[in-house]
Amino acid sequence: MSGAVGLDHYLVLSLIIFTLGMFTVLTRRNAIGILMGVELILNSANINYLAFAYYGGARYDGQIFAIFVIMLAAAEAVIGLAVVLAIYQNFRTIDVGATENLSG
Amino acid sequence: MDLGNYASLAHFGPELVLGGGILLLVILDLLMADKRRLGDIALLIAVVALLLIAMEPVTPGAWLFHRMLVFDSFAIFFRALIALAAIVAIWMSIGSEEVLGCDQGEYYAILLASTFAMFLMAESANLLMAYLALEFVSLTSYILTGFLRHNRRSLEAALKYLIYGGVASGTMIYGMSWIFGITGSLDFTVINHALTTPGALPVLAVFISLVLILAGMGYKVASVPFHMWAPDVYQGAPIPITTFLAIGSKAAGFALLTRFFFPALSSLTAAGNWQALKGVDWPELLLFICMITMTLGNLAALQQSNMKRLLAYSSIAQAGYALMGFVVLSNDGIRAMLFYLFAYYVMDAGAFLVVMIVANSTGREDIDAYRGLAWRGGIVPAVALTIFLFSLTGIPLTIGFIGKFYLFAAVIRGRFYLLAIVGVLNSVVSLYYYMRPIKTMFLDTPNGDEGAVTVDFWNYGLMGVLACATIVLGLYWAPVLAFATRSMHFFTGPV
Numbered sequence: 197m198s199g200a201v202g203l204d205h206y207l208v209l210s211l212i213i214f215t216l217g218m219f220t221v222l223t224r225r226n227a228i229g230i231l232m233g234v235e236l237i238l239n240s241a242n243i244n245y246l247a248f249a250y251y252g253g254a255r256y257d258g259q260i261f262a263i264f265v266i267m268l269a270a271a272e273a274v275i276g277l278a279v280v281l282a283i284y285q286n287f288r289t290i291d292v293g294a295t296e297n298l299s300g
Numbered sequence: 301m302d303l304g305n306y307a308s309l310a311h312f313g314p315e316l317v318l319g320g321g322i323l324l325l326v327i328l329d330l331l332m333a334d335k336r337r338l339g340d341i342a343l344l345i346a347v348v349a350l351l352l353i354a355m356e357p358v359t360p361g362a363w364l365f366h367r368m369l370v371f372d373s374f375a376i377f378f379r380a381l382i383a384l385a386a387i388v389a390i391w392m393s394i395g396s397e398e399v400l401g402c403d404q405g406e407y408y409a410i411l412l413a414s415t416f417a418m419f420l421m422a423e424s425a426n427l428l429m430a431y432l433a434l435e436f437v438s439l440t441s442y443i444l445t446g447f448l449r450h451n452r453r454s455l456e457a458a459l460k461y462l463i464y465g466g467v468a469s470g471t472m473i474y475g476m477s478w479i480f481g482i483t484g485s486l487d488f489t490v491i492n493h494a495l496t497t498p499g500a501l502p503v504l505a506v507f508i509s510l511v512l513i514l515a516g517m518g519y520k521v522a523s524v525p526f527h528m529w530a531p532d533v534y535q536g537a538p539i540p541i542t543t544f545l546a547i548g549s550k551a552a553g554f555a556l557l558t559r560f561f562f563p564a565l566s567s568l569t570a571a572g573n574w575q576a577l578k579g580v581d582w583p584e585l586l587l588f589i590c591m592i593t594m595t596l597g598n599l600a601a602l603q604q605s606n607m608k609r610l611l612a613y614s615s616i617a618q619a620g621y622a623l624m625g626f627v628v629l630s631n632d633g634i635r636a637m638l639f640y641l642f643a644y645y646v647m648d649a650g651a652f653l654v655v656m657i658v659a660n661s662t663g664r665e666d667i668d669a670y671r672g673l674a675w676r677g678g679i680v681p682a683v684a685l686t687i688f689l690f691s692l693t694g695i696p697l698t699i700g701f702i703g704k705f706y707l708f709a710a711v712i713r714g715r716f717y718l719l720a721i722v723g724v725l726n727s728v729v730s731l732y733y734y735m736r737p738i739k740t741m742f743l744d745t746p747n748g749d750e751g752a753v754t755v756d757f758w759n760y761g762l763m764g765v766l767a768c769a770t771i772v773l774g775l776y777w778a779p780v781l782a783f784a785t786r787s788m789h790f791f792t793g794p795v
Contacts, residue, residue, distance in 0.1 A: 261431075276442075
């Protein structure tokens, strides 16, 4: 086995990051922590797109997809943080467990 | 036909009207002194968009913008449905006490932007476009859900929606990346070609990526296990937005789901049945999801005391019914699903409208606020709600019954007997919780502290139209059926 980095390495890396992101989302109670987990999930998909585009020899579809994901992640973070700020102003906490008015 | 950027604009009229309308509203918001007129302008823009859709010619279809969007009769159906949903949502917003306190210009501009995004979702022919459209719908929906900035429930709903939505769409693009890796393309037609070409198909990888993609699309239609956001969001959001999410967002989700799982992943046989990929068992998975969705929605609705939450669980169950048409993998089933989505639009919009009328007068949404509604000035809303709930249950002489009839016919013709039995049992269970508000409205005597219910003229008008449509289309449904039949055509084109 040679030491060269191939497609498999990137796919394993992205799977690890995806799992870490999902783990973060499921275990954190802090709203900003959860949003960071979502960013990890998005970026794991980005690694996949770039790796497949580079090794698959397809046109620039993969790279373009990754650029759009980065932009949308920024847009989502803007709205997410705005909501979290409004939550903080009303509840004085951003613990998602402490805001439970809706349930049942 | 593969149209370039300029030629595509000829088929892009409704979207252009909405796009121009959004800019117009933002500018008028700065200039106009009477902000309440902005709602009327938004309504006018949505009506113009609907008229443009209605005037679109029935063509074999074409790709727009270099194969990013597709223009076919299936897209026309869903854009018409979404435009109708937007019209109802704007109309309700104009008469809603909750929305009056908000910034009108922003509110209507974002509502129209959301409509625009749903149009794109119904038309996308490329995974990148599908993701962008879905995320556009999500982002606008988060803002609209949390629009009541000083209302704790509204904000909490927005936060939950945001977290679930972010995870679901992230999971979806991770699955899409695998489909991209396996097929080397993002284009639906090329994906279909790559997957159906004889040769070694990595069955397990395709199946897992489809499950991941289903997370994003299933979250839009609120099917189990991606339904958890729906009750909280529907309860917390302003009522017109709840209505818009329940009918518009769900319809857009069904449009994307159908377009991805049928023309992109399956092939149509001469007999009008869809052939799924060999060895990739997504039809079985969706069959299971469909049965669980309707059962869980109905069982959870049984113990709800808040009307918005009850209707939220009911809408999860209704999504399960509509999925029945999806899982039988035939054109019959798709037609029944389209018909049912139209029926669902009429009856669910009506039910939420009555909830809004009661909330306007009493400020309450719990079932106790409906105690003796018919005997304290609300006889018309009470009768209308009864019609809508009968229709949601599927009682004859309503459009809901006809919709269910076609669904069950397609299911039995496809020999899915277990699904048919589960569906019928679910309808029986749902009868209990749909009848409970009716009993409360007519048979219980008012306590005296609920206050009288008044309805303004415009809300009477919309309620009358929806109630009449529920009954009239339940007796004479041929136009809707013809529309649904016409809309089953997908444009796939050459590779």
